[in-house]
Amino acid sequence: MKQIPTKEAVGHVLCHDMTQIIPGQYKDARFRKGHVVREEDIPILLSMGKENLYVWEMVPGMVHENDAAERLCALCRNENLDQNGVKEGKIELTAAIDGLFLVDSARLNAVNALGDLMIATRHGGTAVRKGDKLCGTRVIPLIIEEEKLKQAEEAAGSEPLLKLLPWKLKTAGIITTGSEVAKGLIQDSFTPVVKEKLAAFGIETVQHRLPGDDMEAVANAIQEVRAAGVDLILCTGGMSVDPDDNTPGAVKRSGANIITYGAPVLPGAMFLLGYFEDGTPICGLPGCVMYAKSTIFDLVLPKIAAGVPITREEIAAFGEGGLCLGCEVCTYPNCGFGK
Numbered sequence: 198m199k200q201i202p203t204k205e206a207v208g209h210v211l212c213h214d215m216t217q218i219i220p221g222q223y224k225d226a227r228f229r230k231g232h233v234v235r236e237e238d239i240p241i242l243l244s245m246g247k248e249n250l251y252v253w254e255m256v257p258g259m260v261h262e263n264d265a266a267e268r269l270c271a272l273c274r275n276e277n278l279d280q281n282g283v284k285e286g287k288i289e290l291t292a293a294i295d296g297l298f299l300v301d302s303a304r305l306n307a308v309n310a311l312g313d314l315m316i317a318t319r320h321g322g323t324a325v326r327k328g329d330k331l332c333g334t335r336v337i338p339l340i341i342e343e344e345k346l347k348q349a350e351e352a353a354g355s356e357p358l359l360k361l362l363p364w365k366l367k368t369a370g371i372i373t374t375g376s377e378v379a380k381g382l383i384q385d386s387f388t389p390v391v392k393e394k395l396a397a398f399g400i401e402t403v404q405h406r407l408p409g410d411d412m413e414a415v416a417n418a419i420q421e422v423r424a425a426g427v428d429l430i431l432c433t434g435g436m437s438v439d440p441d442d443n444t445p446g447a448v449k450r451s452g453a454n455i456i457t458y459g460a461p462v463l464p465g466a467m468f469l470l471g472y473f474e475d476g477t478p479i480c481g482l483p484g485c486v487m488y489a490k491s492t493i494f495d496l497v498l499p500k501i502a503a504g505v506p507i508t509r510e511e512i513a514a515f516g517e518g519g520l521c522l523g524c525e526v527c528t529y530p531n532c533g534f535g536k
């Protein structure tokens with residue numbers, strides 16, 4: 198940095214905050230560190246008693262933090278992310294819609310590993326609402342080498358590091374198993390819970406069947422609901438290893454390709470996920486979904502609702518973080534469950 202007369206400072210970058218005090222009215226930084234001095238700033242600075250200023254020497258090949266933050270932001274943003282104005286070298290992105298937030302972790306890590314710059318995001322694979330904060334970018338020094346930014350752009354590649362996908366699925370069918378429910382011996386308390394969870398993603402339950410426990414009857418109910426053209430099929434109950442728990446067999450008999458029966462998540466270990474040839478997902482929901490605040494169903498539903506296929510490897514990766522601690526006051530999704 199160097200000291201120069203204030204009258205000669207236009208276009209230069211301030212090295213520290215400049216506080217203005219107006220008795221009884223104002224006491225705060227009038228100009229922040231990193232501010233690029235403009236012609237109209239000169240009278241104000243002189244009125245603050247600043248005859249000389251300490252500024253950074255901008256040399257060829259160096260980029261100011263505000264401009265650098267813009268370039269980092271450009272590596273992240275897609276059409277469903279809103280950008281705020283740059284402030285003290287920082288830019289934040291927020292959700293323009295409700296949807297599924299995705300992060301390309303490998304490319305993000307490659308950018309952040311370069312040093313002298315950073316992109317911080319919330320966890321990917323999660324549901325977000327319009328207005329939620331998703332990402333912040335800035336460089337660490339006040340000015341940064343152009344070459345370092347070029348390296349970041351090369352590491353990021355041509356596609357945005359972040360995606361925000363709208364909810365795609367609109368309708369669902371629920372098959373509630375159990376002869377005790379079909380015969381009216383007990384009230385169905387499972388279906389209302391599932392309907393409420395689906396509604397949070399804009400999915401309306403338009404089909405419902407009560408086939409009992411018989412495997413053939415459950416398989417037929419699945420086929421009936423599928424023929425009705427729903428976007429998602431859910432089977433509730435009958436997912437454990439008891440002899441009369443026939444849901445997994447019925448799902449297989451219905452023609453679905455089972456991705457996984459079982460998940461490294463508690464609660465939710467007996468979860469089943471499959472897909473039909475046309476891409477329609479089908480889930481077998483264990484009983485814990487009925488009474489536990491957060492389960493495997495909450496972890497996979499955002500991707501399902503956005504129409505993003507889930508692989509066996511992704512289910513396996515839930516193992517680390519897949520143990521719900523059953524906190525007295527549940528704060529999910531603002532906790533480590535599933536992350």
